[in-house]
Amino acid sequence: MSGRVIVSLFVLVLVGQRSASSQQAHLPFQEFVKQQALQLRANDQPAATADEWARRRQSLREHLIKAWGPFPEVDCDLxxxxxxxxxRDGYRVEKILFQTRPGVWMTANAYIPDQPKGRLPAILHVHGHWSGAKQDPVVQSRCIGSAKLGFFVLSVDAFGAGERGVGKPLGEYHGELTAATLLPVGLPLSGLQVYENQRAVDYLRSRPEVDPDRIGVTGASGGGNQTMYAGAFDERLQCVVPTCSVGTYQAYLSAACCMCEVVPGALRFTEEGDILGLAAQRGLMVTSATQDAFQFSVGEARKSFARAEAISHLFSEGGIKHTIIESPHAYNQPMREAMYGWMTRHLKREGDGTPIPDPLIQPEIPETLRCFPGESRPDDFVTIPRFAASEARRLIGQRSAPVDRASWEASRTVQRQKLVEVLGGWPKSAPMQLKVETSPEGTSQSIEFDSEPALRLAARRDLPEKPGRLAILVDLEQGAEAAWSSELARQLRDEGWAVAALELRATGRYADPRDKIGNAPDHNTAEWSLWIGRPLLGQWVWDVRRILDAIAEQDGSLPHDILAIGRGSAGVVALTAAALDERITRVQSVDSLASYVTDEPYRGTRLGLMVPGVIKEVGDIADIASLIAPRPVTIRGGTSGAGIKLDLAALSHEFTRTARVFQLLDVASLLRVQDR
Structure with a gap:
């Protein structure tokens, strides 16, 4: 495949082809997530009748909207x-800009055949992870070929890619901690792309050259995922050709993928085959490559295709097709030719769907196609983080502050319930299989326990002569042993605390050695967790609860004073754990993320902290901290979403809403915001 393709970031990170024993030894968290997924889909059965499918179709659409966040009730003007x-020879190209949401602009190219005879069938081409996006020669080639064969073509830049990146040059990747800025507001990139592609269809239908009833969509890789979801959700699309993208959701748990492909919680309500089935009555052709990555492999694609084919047979015969091409991950000439034939059959209503040869194709220099060449894009152009920050501020601004203790207590109960829900809920408690080893000196213990069945964790704790004050120290970067021996642990002991350092799942000794993608140190484990509807933050909070259970089981009771303290990204873990567990009597966050709201991509933090819809349902980190009141909260230093250290004034500003709650409860002195 061409070096222009950004798939090295995520498509080829294959971890699912190891032996089971190797995975168990080195990737226990991955195996745990896979088992969770199997349990979620254990009773999956295909629809047996058209009526049953109609009910499931409606349920699927409702679940998808919930996962993607609501689409606007009223579309803005384009x-x-x-x-x-x-x-050019046989066609012309227009550089187009249109509005998908208020103030959010999509860059596009229209390829228009010369001398059209009546209204034309149209194809929406979505690009996938070629670094040039709509400008990339790989993407251009299928657009030019389609136009020369008589299709009106619209090629668009996805949000965050091509001309719509954070920066102005082409080649920017819109995944990992850029797309992560969308999660807290409950609008994941996968859903935004579906809505924006609907607006692209709106634009096509507005063109006088286009027949509004003959529109198709195609793309490869991430663009193939866009194609599948657009085709599934927008029933105006009459031909749907996802290429080098179809597999199974469970296969994603053996690989890394882009954030634009993640549908949070999808495995709680479906598998990919039923999503394909939503387009099974509208000219669906799946194209697979024999040398593709595991999650897009022919074998995985066949599983989902079989499910969609069974759905199509509930209504008619022969409506869908699986094309298999000897090739690596691509959208190459044989794939283009297969697409031309299928689109011709379903949109022109000509031929039998067999491949049509490529016309002569001469791609442009990418800069030629840009709506904003060079540095000419407006400086206030809305990027993914800017859109997310604007939405976050809008949601936070709508929150009403409690006016008295009674209203706060009522609100706190509701907010805690909502927080548990967005964290994915709590698993059932199970026997801990506790194993304890005391040091020869009798001053410390190593503890092993099952946080959940088959998920074993470890901790190291002091054994003080006079137990009474226990500090649970969490550090996502150092791991338990290093944290237990750290300068912070020594400071705590000097203050009279017995220290217990916990190794959280998927971190420290349990970390996946290939977890880091780009700026996200926990990219893969965080994404796998999103697929099963259990953000890592919720799982880490559960681990903190379980170490308290383990100590209580070992000692017969807990100390009367328990501090949860988190350094770096773990500060959010400590705050959230304290918000939901009254056994924790006080909490400290040290040099941690102070707010989910950022106009720039996240830096210096973890993808696992990003919880879909947390700002929408609960609020920002300051609002989570408010749920701890009236217990003492200390914020010792903090960083912005962009990873910049905040001075005391900026840090205090971020926790203004927390301070108001403490003042309302007449315990203002128990909230301390300190510079480091």
Missing amino acids: EPRQLGGFQ
């Missing part, structure tokens, strides 16, 4: 603008 164009 306000399309043509920013230039040029003529």
Whole structure:
């Protein structure tokens, strides 16, 4: 595959092809997530009748909207603008800009055949992870070929890619901690892309050259996922051709993928085959490559295709097709030719769907296609983080502050319930299989326990002569042993605390050695967790609860004073654990993320902290901290979402809403915000 493709970030990170014993030895968390997924889909059965499928179809659409966040009730005006164009042999190209949401602009190219005879069938081409996006020669080639064969073509830049990146140059990747800024507001990139592609269909239907009833969609890799979801959800699309993208959701748990492909909690309500089934009555062709990565492999694609084919047979015969091409991950000439034939059959209503040869194709220099060449894009152009920050501020601004103790207590009860829900809920408690080993000196213990069945964790704790004050120290970067021996642990002991350092799942000795993608140190484990509807933050909070259970089981009771203290990213873990567990009597966050709201991509933090919809349902980190009141809370230093250390004034500003709650409860002195 061409070096232009950004798939090295995620498509080829294969961890699912090891032996079971190797996975168990080195990737216990991955095996745990896979088992969770198997249990979630254990009773999956295909729809047996058309009526049953109709009910399931409605349920699927409702679940998808919940996972993606609501689409706008009223679409804004497209306000399309043509920013230039040029003529080529057999077609012309227009540079188009249109509005998908208020103030959010999609860059696009229209390829328009010369001398059309009546209204034309149209194809929406979505690009996937080629670094040039709609400008990339791989993407251009299928657009030019389609136009020369008589299709009106619209090629668009996905949010965060191509001309819509954080920066102005082409080649930017919109995944990992850029796309992560969308999660707290409950609008994951996968859903935003579906809605924006619906707006692209709106634009196509507005063109006088286009037959509004003959529109198809195609793309490869991440663009193939866009194709599948757009085709599943927008029933105006009459031909749907996802390429090098179809597999199974469970296969994603053996690989890394882009954040634009993640549907939070999808495995709680479906598998990929039923999503394909939503388009099974509208010209669906799945194209697979024999040399593709495991999650897009022919074998995995066949599983989902079989499910979709069974759905199509509830209504008619022969409506869908699985094309298999000897190739690596691509959208190459044989794939283009297969797509031309299938689109011709379903949109022109000509032929039998067999491949049609490529016309002569001469791609442009990418810069030629840009709506905003060079550095000409407006400085206030709305990027993914800017959109997420604006939405976050809007949601936070709508929250009403409690006016008295009674209203706060009522609100706190509701907010705690909502927090548990967005964290994925609590698993059932099970025997801990506690194993304890005391040091020869009798001053410390190593503890092993099952946080959940088959998920074993470890901790190291002091054995003081006079137990009474226990500090649970969590550090996602150092691990338990290093944290237990750290300078912070020594400071705690000097203050009279017995220290217990916990090794959280998927961190320290339990970390996946290939977890890091780009700026996200826990990229893969965090994504796998999102697929099963259990964000890592919720799992880490459960681990903190379970170490308290383990100590109580070992000692017969807990100390009267328990401090949860988290350093770095773990500060959010400590705050959230204290918000939901009254056994924790006080909490400290040290140099941690102070707010989910950022106009720039996250830096210096973890993807696992990002909880879908937390700002929408509960609020920002300051609002989580408010749920701890009236117990003491100390914020010792903090960083912005962009990873910049905040001075005391900025840090205090971030926790203004927390301070108001403490003042309302007449315990203002128990909230301390300190510079480090």
